[in-house]
Amino acid sequence: MEVGKRNNKQREEELDFASIPKNSGFKETFFRLCRNKAAVAGMVFLVLLILISVFADVLFDYQTTCVDQTISQRLQWPSAEHWFGTDEFGRDLLARVVHGSRISLSIGVAAVAFGLLVGGILGAVAGFFGGMVDNVIMRACDVFLAVPMMLMAIVIVAALGASITNLVVALAISSVPTFARIVRSAVLGVRDMEYVEAARAVGVKTGRTIARYILPNCMGPIIVQTTLRIAATISNTAALSFLGLGVKPPQPEWGALLSSGREFIRDSAYLACIPGVCIMLTILALNLLGDGLRDALDPRLK
Amino acid sequence: MLRYIGKRILYMIPVLLGVTLLVFFIMHLAPGNVAAMILGENATAEQIAELEHEMGLDRPLLAQYAAYLGGLLRGDLGTSYTSGESVTAKIMACFPYTVRLALVAAVVSVLLALPLGILAAVKQNTWVDNVSMVISLIGVSMPIFWLAVMLILLFSLKLGWFPVYGAKSWNSIVLPAISLGFMNMASIARTTRSSMVETLRQDYIRTAYAKGLSKGAIVIRHAFRNGMLPTITVIGLEIGQMLGGAVLTETVFAWPGVGRMMIQAINGRDTPTVMGCIVLLTVCFSFVNLIVDLLYGVVDPRVRTMYR
Numbered sequence: 308m309e310v311g312k313r314n315n316k317q318r319e320e321e322l323d324f325a326s327i328p329k330n331s332g333f334k335e336t337f338f339r340l341c342r343n344k345a346a347v348a349g350m351v352f353l354v355l356l357i358l359i360s361v362f363a364d365v366l367f368d369y370q371t372t373c374v375d376q377t378i379s380q381r382l383q384w385p386s387a388e389h390w391f392g393t394d395e396f397g398r399d400l401l402a403r404v405v406h407g408s409r410i411s412l413s414i415g416v417a418a419v420a421f422g423l424l425v426g427g428i429l430g431a432v433a434g435f436f437g438g439m440v441d442n443v444i445m446r447a448c449d450v451f452l453a454v455p456m457m458l459m460a461i462v463i464v465a466a467l468g469a470s471i472t473n474l475v476v477a478l479a480i481s482s483v484p485t486f487a488r489i490v491r492s493a494v495l496g497v498r499d500m501e502y503v504e505a506a507r508a509v510g511v512k513t514g515r516t517i518a519r520y521i522l523p524n525c526m527g528p529i530i531v532q533t534t535l536r537i538a539a540t541i542s543n544t545a546a547l548s549f550l551g552l553g554v555k556p557p558q559p560e561w562g563a564l565l566s567s568g569r570e571f572i573r574d575s576a577y578l579a580c581i582p583g584v585c586i587m588l589t590i591l592a593l594n595l596l597g598d599g600l601r602d603a604l605d606p607r608l609k
Numbered sequence: 610m611l612r613y614i615g616k617r618i619l620y621m622i623p624v625l626l627g628v629t630l631l632v633f634f635i636m637h638l639a640p641g642n643v644a645a646m647i648l649g650e651n652a653t654a655e656q657i658a659e660l661e662h663e664m665g666l667d668r669p670l671l672a673q674y675a676a677y678l679g680g681l682l683r684g685d686l687g688t689s690y691t692s693g694e695s696v697t698a699k700i701m702a703c704f705p706y707t708v709r710l711a712l713v714a715a716v717v718s719v720l721l722a723l724p725l726g727i728l729a730a731v732k733q734n735t736w737v738d739n740v741s742m743v744i745s746l747i748g749v750s751m752p753i754f755w756l757a758v759m760l761i762l763l764f765s766l767k768l769g770w771f772p773v774y775g776a777k778s779w780n781s782i783v784l785p786a787i788s789l790g791f792m793n794m795a796s797i798a799r800t801t802r803s804s805m806v807e808t809l810r811q812d813y814i815r816t817a818y819a820k821g822l823s824k825g826a827i828v829i830r831h832a833f834r835n836g837m838l839p840t841i842t843v844i845g846l847e848i849g850q851m852l853g854g855a856v857l858t859e860t861v862f863a864w865p866g867v868g869r870m871m872i873q874a875i876n877g878r879d880t881p882t883v884m885g886c887i888v889l890l891t892v893c894f895s896f897v898n899l900i901v902d903l904l905y906g907v908v909d910p911r912v913r914t915m916y917r
Contacts (some may be wrong), residue, residue, distance in 0.1 A: 450627030454891050455849055457856065462632055462887060465875040466639045542752050546857055550872055565755060572762055579762075583755035591750035596821050 320575035338470030339603040346599020349592035356589060362538035372402035374557065383608040385577055392577050394568070399576065404585055410560045411589070414471065415541040418478035423533055425452050425479070426486025431517050433487065445491070447485035456481045460543055464552045474553050478540050493525030500524075531597055538593035545586050561586050616905065621895050625888075629681065632887050633674050634879050646878060648688055650700055681888070687881035691874075696885040697838050700867060704889065707866035710785055710858070711851045715792035718797055719844060725794070726801025726840070733806055742799065748795025757788040757861040774863035785862045789855060793847035800843040801836070808836035845901030849894045 340346055359366070376396040385392040390401035433444040451459065463477035497503065498521065506520045546563025547553035554560035556567055561582045568578030631798045644652075644660040660859035661667045665676060687695035722745075729741040764784060765773040808814065809832050817827045817844060856868035863869065867886050 407685070434693075446623070447627075449624050450631060451626050453624050453895055454632070454887065455852055455894055457850075458852075458887060458890060461856065461871070461875070462635055462883070466635045466637075466885065468639075545752055546754060549752075550860060552859070552875070562752075565752075565758070569758055572758065573766055575760055579758050583752060583759070586752050586755065587747070587750050588754075591746060594746060594750055 309361075336600075336603045340599050343599040343602060345595045346603075349595030349599065352588065352592040356408055356592075357413065358584055359405055361413050363405050363409050365400035367399070367405055369406060372399050374398075384575070389583050392575070393569060394578060400564075400581060403559070403564060404582060407557075407559040407561045407564055407582070408585070408589075409584070410471070410554060410558060411541055411562075414475055414478070414544045414560075415537045418475045418540050418544075419482060419537045421475065421531060422482035422536070423481035423486050423529070427484040427490045427522075427529070429483070429485065430487035430490030431494050431522065435498060435517055436490040436523065441491070442484060444487065448487050450483040451481070456485075456539070457543060457546065460547060461550070461552060463564070464547060468553050469555060471554060471558075474544060474547060477547075478543060481543075482536055482540065485536070486529075486532070487526055490522075490525070493528050494521055497521055497524045531601045531604065534593055534600060537588045538597065541593075550565035553554075586606065610906065614899075617899050617902065621899070625892065625895065626678075628891050629884075629888060630674065631676065633677060634670070636674075636884060637670060639878070639880070643690060645801070645881070654714075669746070686888070689874075689879050689882050691877045691879045691882075696881050699870065699882060700885050701764060701880035701890055703865055703867045703870045706864060707852070707855055707859070707868060710782065710789065710855060710864060710866055711848060713782055713786040714789035714793070714851055715844070716850055717786050718794040718847065721790070722794040722797035723801060723840075726798040727805055727833065729798070729802040729827065730805030730809060730836075731824075733809075738802075742802065745795035745798040746793050751792065753792050754857045754861055755782070756791060757858055760784045760788055761861070774861075775865075781864075782864075785858050785864050788861075789851055789858045793844075793851060796847060797840060797843050800805060803838045804836040804839040805832060808832045811835070834908065838905060841901060841904050841908060845897055845904075848897050852890045852894055 318523070321353055340350075363369075377393075377396060378396065380389075380393050381395055383389055383393045386417060389399050389401065394400055394403065415418050429444050429448075433441040454462075459481040460474075460477040463480060467473040467476065494517075502518065502524075503520050506516050544553055544560070545565065548562030549566045551566070554563045556563055564582040565586070566583065567580050568575070568580075572579050640760055643666060644657045644664065648660060655879060658667070665673060668676075677687065688694065689696055689699060693698075701912065725741045725745065729738045730740050761773055761784065764770045770780075771784050772778060775781055809828075814827060814832055817831050822831075822858060852868075855866060858864065858870035859866045859874055867889060871883055871886035873879075874886065
């Protein structure tokens with residue numbers, strides 16, 4: 308028995324040797340992506356934004372700039388001292404937007420990561436096994452997809468109560484069925500390829516076959532969808548906060564900033580304009596990157 | 610064809626059952642005692658228990674669900690916790706406003722998107738193409754509620770052309786419809802462009818040119834009809850999204866539709882009204898999807914033969 312097991316491992320290693328060298332596809336895709344100016348612009352913006360949100364505490368101290376109120380400085384238009392102006396409590400809007408990027412980005416990434424993980428597993432299982440399992444999972448997804456994503460998130464947050472964790476849960480659940488569908492159809496596309504058959508023939512276990520041989524070969528559509536989904540999730544986060552169902556006011560999430568700035572729109576329009584522009588640019592950058600990735604990964608355009 | 614429609618409607622039943630079950634249980638996850646909330650702070654435990662019994666809230670959740678479903682089949686969505694009115698009547702008063710808003714927004718988006726998408730495809734890789742695709746990219750990326758706030762700022766507060774909120778005068782629908790339609794315009798235009806680009810490369814288009822047909826006739830009669838399928842899908846999906854997006858637009862503009870009522874009901878913890886709104890919007894969404902599928906057959910004879 309022991310000998311047989313080792314043999315299977317060895318055979319699998321041989322199988323790896325025969326396959327294409329790792330990363331070659333990645334490099335090629337990356338170079339193709341870099342030829343797309345719009346996608347590069349989106350990528351540069353996102354890298355900057357991530358750096359800003361990571362080093363938010365170095366740029367602006369949270370307590371003194373985002374929490375402490377200076378009533379004498381309230382509602383000042385943008386100036387050299389306060390680049391984005393100040394809000395109704397005299398807090399610097401730039402500092403709040405910078406710290407807000409942290410909240411908006413992490414909610415978007417966390418919710419999509421969670422949705423991708425759960426949806427990915429469900430979709431891979433459904434696609435790989437087919438039959439009854441597939442039917443049950445996909446019909447459950449149909450039920451979730453029958454409710455528009457935004458409504459689903461609203462219902463979940465309304466039931467669980469408005470908090471960042473619940474927001475992430477709600478947005479993640481509402482993106483599970485989409486990911487399940489995409490991963491399932493991607494898995495169906497490669498399930499019957501010869502290399503999968505070869506892996507099975509040498510005795511690779513089912514879970515390992517899915518993780519090692521099937522998923523890496525259907526990453527294209529998954530990566531593209533993940534990028535676009537993060538964009539949609541950031542937008543929905545802002546929308547839920549705007550409705551008062553997401554992040555609550557003292558915390559500087561972009562949608563919440565926009566929502567509280569709306570009251571002062573007549574005289575201090577910048578309070579609602581600037582957070583909106585930030586949301587828009589971030590989503591635009593993610594969309595540009597997503598579109599670029601789609602073109603770069605599409606073999607028909609090679 | 611009729612058999613196909615029948616089959617599709619039958620297929621909707623389990624999905625809608627699943628949706629009501631799902632939403633019902635999610636809504637009942639909400640912490641807090643409904644009866645205690647209705648009676649206020651001074652209620653005694655006995656009063657609370659009595660009201661719970663009266664409302665059927667002391668029964669097992671599944672029994673409550675069965676009762677709800679029974680009511681639903683008779684068109685009875687229960688009574689509102691906050692106002693005591695029939696939820697069906699409340700929703701029916703708001704529903705026409707949402708339908709009107711969604712329809713006007715859909716017309717706005719299609720009227721803007723089709724010319725933009727077709728023009729971009731015909732003039733592929735020129736400045737016309739670039740400009741129209743930049744417009745639609747911005748449209749996709751713009752948060753709908755932000756656009757709504759900006760429209761109010763410009764057209765209501767600065768220029769004073771349209772009312773800020775409400776649905777009192779005939780022109781109050783203009784800004785909500787534009788803000789709801791603009792986002793959808795973008796994705797419809799993008800889809801139209803890419804499907805038209807693909808269609809214009811086909812051999813039969815070259816044949817049409819070789820026959821000496823005018824460019825206008827080729828684009829409209831040959832390319833557009835064939836390139837329509839993806840566009841119709843997206844229009845359908847977008848109308849579905851509008852029902853969700855309407856929640857935001859209606860809230861910003863205080864438009865008295867179902868979406869705004871739902872948010873008010875959520876804030877007031879009025880579960881039956883929230884349930885009613887979700888069920889109604891989901892039924893609409895499913896019907897829109899069904900209509901889209903059926904439209905395929907109208908546009909594309911190849912699809913029509915598959916129904917038989």
